[in-house]
Amino acid sequence: MDKFRINGGKRLSGRVAISGAKNSALPCLAAALLTPKNVTLRNVPYVRDLITMRRLLEDLGCTVLVPELRTHEINAGTVENFEAPYDLVKTMRASVLALGPLVTRFGEAHVSLPGGCAIGQRPIELHLMALEKMGAKIELQNGIVKANASRLRGADIEFETVTVTGTENLMMAAVLAQGTTRIYNAACEPEIVDLANLLTKMGARIEGTGTPTVTITGVDALDGADHRIIPDRIETGTFLIAAAITRSGIELNNCEPGHLLAVIEKLQKVGVKIEQTGDGTLFVSGDGKLRGVDVATAVYPGFPTDMQAQYLALMTQAEGDSVVTESIFENRFLHASELQRLGARIRMSGHSAHIHGPAPLAGAQLIASDLRASASLVLAGLAAEGETWIDRVYHIDRGYERIEEKLRGVGAEIERVKG
Ligand code: EPZ
Numbered sequence: 001m002d003k004f005r006i007n008g009g010k011r012l013s014g015r016v017a018i019s020g021a022k023n024s025a026l027p028c029l030a031a032a033l034l035t036p037k038n039v040t041l042r043n044v045p046y047v048r049d050l051i052t053m054r055r056l057l058e059d060l061g062c063t064v065l066v067p068e069l070r071t072h073e074i075n076a077g078t079v080e081n082f083e084a085p086y087d088l089v090k091t092m093r094a095s096v097l098a099l100g101p102l103v104t105r106f107g108e109a110h111v112s113l114p115g116g117c118a119i120g121q122r123p124i125e126l127h128l129m130a131l132e133k134m135g136a137k138i139e140l141q142n143g144i145v146k147a148n149a150s151r152l153r154g155a156d157i158e159f160e161t162v163t164v165t166g167t168e169n170l171m172m173a174a175v176l177a178q179g180t181t182r183i184y185n186a187a188c189e190p191e192i193v194d195l196a197n198l199l200t201k202m203g204a205r206i207e208g209t210g211t212p213t214v215t216i217t218g219v220d221a222l223d224g225a226d227h228r229i230i231p232d233r234i235e236t237g238t239f240l241i242a243a244a245i246t247r248s249g250i251e252l253n254n255c256e257p258g259h260l261l262a263v264i265e266k267l268q269k270v271g272v273k274i275e276q277t278g279d280g281t282l283f284v285s286g287d288g289k290l291r292g293v294d295v296a297t298a299v300y301p302g303f304p305t306d307m308q309a310q311y312l313a314l315m316t317q318a319e320g321d322s323v324v325t326e327s328i329f330e331n332r333f334l335h336a337s338e339l340q341r342l343g344a345r346i347r348m349s350g351h352s353a354h355i356h357g358p359a360p361l362a363g364a365q366l367i368a369s370d371l372r373a374s375a376s377l378v379l380a381g382l383a384a385e386g387e388t389w390i391d392r393v394y395h396i397d398r399g400y401e402r403i404e405e406k407l408r409g410v411g412a413e414i415e416r417v418k419g
């Protein structure tokens with residue numbers, strides 16, 4: 001297993017290009033299953049989860065051409081297998097995004113139940129409830145969800161919990177259903193809007209994405225499309241914190257600041273200077289005093305759970321006390337104990353971490369546990385004096401495109417040691 005070796009304490013300078021959003025590219029690749037025509041997706045991030053999704057589409061019978069690293073040309077005209085197998089789903093829960101498209105276009109889908117992961121149990125019963133309301137017959141056999149339907153019917157569906165991929169699965173199921181589907185308490189993330197923009201280009205009729213109520217009028221067939229994936233707001237936030245935690249000034253290009261306003265506002269309260277130029281560039285500087293500021297994660301447009309671990313790392317270097325509360329997932333503090341090994345002063349209490357800063361960090365041997373926890377450990381390693389080793393960096397490769405090269409490009413001393 002590859003490791004990162006970081007020699008911390010270095011100031012950063014220069015510019016970083018932000019990649020396309022992993023959590024938009026994943027549903028957009030799945031959406032290509034909805035049509036026999038070609039779907040071209042651009043600005044697809046070169047990360048492990050997208051390689052896994054590409055493999056899933058090919059296993060289902062799609063052809064996926066990659067004329068250049070970040071462009072995918074998908075054709076689902078020859079899909080004859082409707083199963084997302086366990087060995088793929090267990091490595092990437094987002095494989096469940098094949099469920100809606102397969103059922104609505106082919107009337108059949110067999111998708112392995114994803115099971116839990118490091119950050120929580122992560123059930124998909126809301127996805128299944130929605131499909132049943134649209135007329136799908138759902139059976140669970142040997143850990144496989146078997147969904148069948150002659151043709152899905154539009155329905156009014158309220159999610160008792162906001163679910164991002166649940167909203168995406170339902171949107172994709174509804175675009176080819178008979179009649180109108182209204183989704184209440186829908187997720188409002190930018191990635192939902194990006195998926196709807198792709199589906200609309202394909203001929204779908206969708207209104208209200210980005211708000212809690214989405215209305216979809218089913219059509220009989222969809223066309224192909226050519227679509228550019230939005231920038232990754234979580235990668236952007238991660239690099240904002242990389243600058244802040246190393247007291248540096250860097251420039252981020254190809255951003256969409258409007259997609260992470262809660263993060264920008266929170267970091268500005270902490271004392272991080274952030275300016276935007278209007279053409280997708282952010283200037284960030286962390287050379288001032290950093291103050292401890294409480295945060296609680298929330299559904300969009302609140303502070304994203306995917307930024308909680310990175311923010312917690314920053315709070316270990318801020319002056320004073322702060323409380324970081326995780327409201328979305330039940331077990332998303334695995335990074336806290338690893339940060340304590342560097343010298344961070346963190347006390348856990350229920351769904352909150354109580355941090356006292358600033359605590360000087362000294363390099364240590366760390367183990368990554370999940371995607372965003374890994375990012376948190378890298379950020380802390382950049383601030384720690386001396387050498388930090390991080391094992392199991394395959395977790396970070398799932399969602400960040402060559403993060404060690406991007407960080408080295410702005411002066412960090414970080415290298416990947418092949419394991
Ligand atoms: C998406 O996961 C993202 N993944 C996650 O990003 C992100 O953390 C999460 O949304 C929350 O923003 C992708 O988009 C591929 P949810 P998802 O369904 O859709 C509960 C990353 O780091 N729930 O919005 O799986 C669930 O347990 C990843 O890039 C049910 O109870 O999350 C959780 O507590 C990690 N029943 C809450 O809702 C259901 O049927 C939100 O989950 C579905 C969800």
